[in-house]
Every structure is written in C-alpha cells, then in structure tokens.
Amino acid sequence: MNDEIPSLFDVEAPSTSTVQAPLPVRSEQVAEIRKSFELAGVTSQDQRKEIVESVTFRSVASLRDLQAVEAHRILKVIKGMQTSKPNRKGSAWDNREEDTWIDKL
Template sequence: MNNEIPSLFDVEVPGTSTAQTPLPVQSEQVAEIRQSFERAGITSQDQRKEIVESVTFRSIAGLRDLQAVEAHRLLKVLKSMQTPKPTRQGTAWDNREEDTWIDKL
C-alpha cells in the first residue's frame, strides 16, 4: 500500500487541529439589535445590559463586544419579547380609520 495516500482509518492526532476564532458581530446585527430593543420597548441601558449578559453568560461592555453567534441568539430572544400587533377582526368597512361621507350624514 502507498504511504502517500491517506487511509480511510487515519485519525487526526488530537491537539493538532486549529481552533476557529468566533466571528465578531456585524454592523447590521448591531443595528438590528438596537431596533429590536426599541420594538420591544426596552429603553433602559441597565435593562438592555442585563438581557444581553443573560444571553451571553458573560459581562459585555457594549454591543460591539458580542460575537456573531451571540448576536444571533440575542436577536431571537428580543424577537420573542416583542409584542405582536393585534389582529383586526371584522371587515375592511368595520376597521376603517376615517369617517366616510356616509358617517358624516
């Protein structure tokens, strides 16, 4: 058997693999996190920091310190905290916003 061709059963020696560094948070993610905080009605910086640290399990000085994976998890949590818009019941006529000429008669 040729020694140059790797065998199917060759196992990589532990410790020789390179550890991947986590990706940093993207600017788009930071903007989306800020919008999600606003939509959820969370305006207090202390409350925001508490939520971020509860998701990341570590102390964070600012949103730019997040990793991309942590930002993704935070966005999922924030989206679940947002209050959904109430669905309207009835017809378009029942749900009209303005008075029509018939209403003014």
C-alpha cells in the same frame, strides 16, 4: 494478524488542530439589536444590558464586544419578547378572541 492491514484502533491523531476564533458581531447585527430593543419597548440601558448578559453569560461593556453567534441569540430573545406580549388596550372583555353568546344575539 497481518501487519500490512491497519488496525481499527491504529488511528493517527491529526498533526495540527485548527481552532477558528468566533466571528465578531457585524454592524448590521448591532443596528438590528438596537432597533429590536426599541420595538420591544426596552429603553433602559440597564434593562438592555441585563438581557444581553443573560444570553451571553458574561459581562458585556458594549454591543461591539459581542460575537456574531451571541448577537443572533440576543435577537431571538428580543423578538420573542415582542411576540409574547401583544399591544392591547382595553379590558379583557374588549380583547376577547371569540364571540360569546351575548355577541351572537
């Protein structure tokens, strides 16, 4: 083979690898998490901590200890909780979605 043409497998490794540290949580994210917890009806600190730690897979002492990406995931989980349980009062008959044959009479 010709020595002047580089081989496909002669790839030089980068001399320095730059690994960025994860971004810390922003104040706006902390405020949004707190507000979302209130809207979801999660008032107990133990419940809040359980939800946060179930998303981060680690022990978290304060919301300020979160990373920005973790805060984003926590917000998605809390907002999913808000939409999954509608705030309905009354019986199943009162909360039915469609009219029955009785309603059409």
